[in-house]
Amino acid sequence: MFKRESKMKLLLPTLILAAFAIVALVIAYHQGGGRLAEGLKRSMNLTIMVIPLIFFALLLAGMIQVIVPKEFVADWLGDQSGFKGIMMGSLLGALTPGGPSVTLPLAAGLLGAGASIGTMVSFLTAWSIMNITRVPFEAGILGWKFTLIHIASSFFLPPLAGYAAHIMFRGVKLDFFL
Numbered sequence: 001m002f003k004r005e006s007k008m009k010l011l012l013p014t015l016i017l018a019a020f021a022i023v024a025l026v027i028a029y030h031q032g033g034g035r036l037a038e039g040l041k042r043s044m045n046l047t048i049m050v051i052p053l054i055f056f057a058l059l060l061a062g063m064i065q066v067i068v069p070k071e072f073v074a075d076w077l078g079d080q081s082g083f084k085g086i087m088m089g090s091l092l093g094a095l096t097p098g099g100p101s102v103t104l105p106l107a108a109g110l111l112g113a114g115a116s117i118g119t120m121v122s123f124l125t126a127w128s129i130m131n132i133t134r135v136p137f138e139a140g141i142l143g144w145k146f147t148l149i150h151i152a153s154s155f156f157l158p159p160l161a162g163y164a165a166h167i168m169f170r171g172v173k174l175d176f177f178l
Helices: 004-031 035-067 070-077 079-095 100-113 117-129 132-142 144-154 157-169
Strands: none
Touching (some): 132 144
């Protein structure tokens, strides 16, 4: 199913995360007062909530690679799409809801389907700094004036990052999880 190299790429991040989790378990145990049990209970509740989300995000990422025609991805998001692809990546990133468990598999699926590095850098940059789903929260907490300043100030960053990646890393062969 997965190549050995793909499994090995996940090993180091998994081990690092496991080490942090073990340290947190030990700290909770030594603090006493039921903190370990409460932490495990909360972890289980979060796992039950997040597993379906991750499952469907990964399912979508895998399906994108086989159902979206390569020519479509190449025309709109691939290397030959040029600046149009970078702008499309920026727009898609700004409009993509959800956290990293949704967005990163989606980006991996698009890369696997033929999207360019520049397009996906602009996608992830837009998603992380100017996601439209956060605008109501930002405006509600920080005010519309600040929110508009934030949007105006960061509007050009996703295409700029995507174009820089396109210039500097065009033709770089990526191998990733999916």
